[in-house]
Amino acid sequence: MNLRVRSFPPLVGLQPQVLILGSMPGIASLNANRYYAHPRNQFWPMLGALLGFDPQADYALRVQALHHAGIAVWDVLAECERNGSLDSAIDRDSEQPNDIPSLLAAHPSIRTLLLNGQKAAASFRRHHHGLDLDTAILPSTSPAHASMGATEKFAHWHRALRAALAQRGDPVRP
16 A cells, blocks of 8 residues: 655755755655665765765764755655555656746755656656756665665765865865
8 A cells, every 4th residue: 555755854054066956855865854764775875985974873963964064955745655665666657846947946046956866867867957057966875775785885975075065165075
């Protein structure tokens, strides 16, 4: 049975330069009311290593570290129907996109979109094909994306964040 699920509001600081877009939070995240709450999701460990914060810190401190680095987080989809947590279970006909153009208009400092996985990329292309920003499709940080190891995922994310944040004095660790 498919359930109707809704995403969270965006995490946006004062001068974000990068917007990381997922597809839709999974059940663990929805239950915790926090982005990337599944204990095996690599989002917080990777971003913590890249930006120099403790990935086990309180959620508010992790969000503050993203804001300080110029990173915003949201999802391509505002709502959808899905059975379980997997992106592959999202009913495409039920997808309702978030208003990403309005977010970008309100935060013109955002110059780069990083799409967290292929489902986020496919949904983004379907719903927001006219947006003209530097965009990179990165390997999903989800534990469901097991075909690529953590080291290789880390390398992709490191290159993308280093390039996207170079204008800020490169807060990304080597």
